[in-house]
Amino acid sequence: MNAESRARLNQTPEWTALAAHREQLGEVRLRDLFAADPTRGTAYTLHVGDLHIDYSKHLVTGETLTLLRDLAAATDVFGLRDAMFRGEKINTTEDRAVLHTALRAPRDAVVMVDGENVVPAVHAVLDRMSAFSEKIRSGEWTGHTGKRIKNIVNVGIGGSDLGPAMAYEALRSFTDRDLTIRFVSNVDGADLHEAVRDLDAAETLFVIASKTFTTIETITNATSARDWLLTELKAGQDAVAQHFVALSTNAEKVSEFGIDTANMFEFWDWVGGRYSFDSAIGLSLMIAIGPDRFREMLDGFHLVDKHFRAAPPESNVPLLLGLLGVWYGNFHDAQSHAVLPYSHYLSKFTAYLQQLDMESNGKYVDRDGQEVDWQTGPVVWGTPGTNGQHAYYQLIHQGTKLIPADFIGFAEPVAGLAPGLVAQHDLLMANFFAQTQALAFGKTPDEVRAEGVPQELVPHKTFKGNHPTTTILAKELTPSVLGQLIALYEHKVFVQGALWNIDSFDQWGVELGKVLAKRVEPALTEGAEVPDLDGSTTALVAKYRDLRGR
Numbered sequence: 398m399n400a401e402s403r404a405r406l407n408q409t410p411e412w413t414a415l416a417a418h419r420e421q422l423g424e425v426r427l428r429d430l431f432a433a434d435p436t437r438g439t440a441y442t443l444h445v446g447d448l449h450i451d452y453s454k455h456l457v458t459g460e461t462l463t464l465l466r467d468l469a470a471a472t473d474v475f476g477l478r479d480a481m482f483r484g485e486k487i488n489t490t491e492d493r494a495v496l497h498t499a500l501r502a503p504r505d506a507v508v509m510v511d512g513e514n515v516v517p518a519v520h521a522v523l524d525r526m527s528a529f530s531e532k533i534r535s536g537e538w539t540g541h542t543g544k545r546i547k548n549i550v551n552v553g554i555g556g557s558d559l560g561p562a563m564a565y566e567a568l569r570s571f572t573d574r575d576l577t578i579r580f581v582s583n584v585d586g587a588d589l590h591e592a593v594r595d596l597d598a599a600e601t602l603f604v605i606a607s608k609t610f611t612t613i614e615t616i617t618n619a620t621s622a623r624d625w626l627l628t629e630l631k632a633g634q635d636a637v638a639q640h641f642v643a644l645s646t647n648a649e650k651v652s653e654f655g656i657d658t659a660n661m662f663e664f665w666d667w668v669g670g671r672y673s674f675d676s677a678i679g680l681s682l683m684i685a686i687g688p689d690r691f692r693e694m695l696d697g698f699h700l701v702d703k704h705f706r707a708a709p710p711e712s713n714v715p716l717l718l719g720l721l722g723v724w725y726g727n728f729h730d731a732q733s734h735a736v737l738p739y740s741h742y743l744s745k746f747t748a749y750l751q752q753l754d755m756e757s758n759g760k761y762v763d764r765d766g767q768e769v770d771w772q773t774g775p776v777v778w779g780t781p782g783t784n785g786q787h788a789y790y791q792l793i794h795q796g797t798k799l800i801p802a803d804f805i806g807f808a809e810p811v812a813g814l815a816p817g818l819v820a821q822h823d824l825l826m827a828n829f830f831a832q833t834q835a836l837a838f839g840k841t842p843d844e845v846r847a848e849g850v851p852q853e854l855v856p857h858k859t860f861k862g863n864h865p866t867t868t869i870l871a872k873e874l875t876p877s878v879l880g881q882l883i884a885l886y887e888h889k890v891f892v893q894g895a896l897w898n899i900d901s902f903d904q905w906g907v908e909l910g911k912v913l914a915k916r917v918e919p920a921l922t923e924g925a926e927v928p929d930l931d932g933s934t935t936a937l938v939a940k941y942r943d944l945r946g947r
């Protein structure tokens with residue numbers, strides 16, 4: 398769509414109507430909204446798959462939601478959604494289709510890209526991954542010396558690390574405890590060092606995950622891993638085949654590196670890096686949880702895909718979550734969004750979402766290359782909630798910033814806990830419910846005074862409340878539920894990018910730093926000429942060389 402055919406977002410009547418509505422609502426109080434509508438706690442809920450979504454504690458009325466949906470209609474969010482599912486090249490700056498949804502399509506589905514149905518190829522790779530995973534899990538695949546593989550080290554970064562690393566943590570209770578699974582991403586040599594120092598090379602498989610197979614951090618770590626392996630095994634290049642597999646779109650680079658393409662699991666350029674962990678990039682996870690559970694996870698993704706595609710606007714959960722983010726970011730000047738899981742197993746979930754959301758929607762120009770004059774993606778942050786309560790929740794409760802937050806919790810503890818630990822689950826969840834209650838309704842000065850608090854402390858002990866939250870509750874954290882959760886956030890991010898008219902599927906903003914690192918690196922070596930850097934960087938490089946005695 399070009400600039401002429403689409404009005405500037407903030408000049409549309411729908412945007413103006415929302416701005417006027419925001420003025421008119423003023424400082425709407427959640428206490429008042431609940432008092433006015435006793436059914437709000439059940440009426441403002443939606444379901445998708447196993448997920449129960451409560452959005453009653455948001456600073457919205459029925460009219461707000463209608464106006465937000467009008468904005469989504471005016472910006473044709475669903476039109477772009479349909480184009481994505483049809484395989485159109487909606488990633489315009491890279492001229493690519495965006496089809497992570499095809500990765501979890503059932504075997505008999507048809508998804509066309511450039512005149513070809515891609516679903517058979519997706520399932521062919523899944524079948525190869527399954528067969529390979531089973532060989533590792535059963536011990537049929539052995540290392541160069543004939544020993545069974547017991548350790549898997551995934552080497553990748555960004556989308557080739559965060560997804561599988563997060564999902565491995567999330568589904569730890571479903572993993573095969575006999576296998577050690579580690580993730581190496583940082584080019585800091587300490588990462589690989591710590592990952593392999595207690596491993597027997599003869600029992601170790603390296604999974605080199607890189608869509609492009611050119612990412613400097615990954616190729617450097619993979620090269621060091623190969624050196625470590627060959628040194629430890631006192632073996633030659635022929636040992637590589639049993640100890641290295643590649644996950645990539647780039648067969649040429651894989652074979653240049655020395656990995657037999659027979660040991661490569663393929664995916665395609667219509668899978669974005671941050672949308673890739675249900676592709677071959679999930680191999681380490683599949684080895685850990687087994688192919689059946691991996692497929693259950695894909696079915697969970699697919700369930701939410703179908704919902705996003707078919708549910709009407711009033712009950713479409715990704716649409717709702719996307720629009721709530723727009724409401725706060727664009728009409729309340731909220732800068733950030735907290736995601737606070739009440740599950741130890743989701744400890745890496747927010748880090749994963751940071752790439753998904755911030756790399757997708759951290760854009761300052763629209764699809765036509767024009768600078769936007771509205772806010773785009775929020776700063777996404779958070780850690781498991783209970784730990785956060787004793788650290789940064791103070792600022793959410795009593796600070797000066799508006800921080801909308803998602804609370805994610807589960808009715809059941811994971812299987813396998815000792816009875817005493819199972820009993821702790823209610824305490825965890827009591828905190829989960831209490832926090833959103835405290836955030837929404839706070840504590841008035843009168844309530845504080847009624848407790849006999851001296852007047853000078855009353856302001857300190859007052860909670861203004863009115864901090865908006867979404868509660869996402871499910872029975873338990875299963876592979877399917879994890880897939881559902883991730884697809885929900887993927888599509889939420891999609892909704893926002895579509896509405897803001899930005900390309901959520903490129904990431905040009907990561908390139909400049911890579912180019913400059915290449916230029917700076919030679920200057921760090923002893924005796925090297927310092928190239929033409931800016932004043933600050935030249936001084937810092939000189940200081941670095943001085944500290945290192947170069």
Ligand SMILES: O=P(O)(O)OC[C@H]1O[C@H](O)[C@H](O)[C@@H](O)[C@@H]1O
Nearest residue numbers: 555556557607608609612670907
């Ligand atoms: O999978 P790779 O090609 O190695 O890319 C790894 C990551 O690096 C890039 O710089 C991008 O910012 C990410 O989107 C990507 O996931």
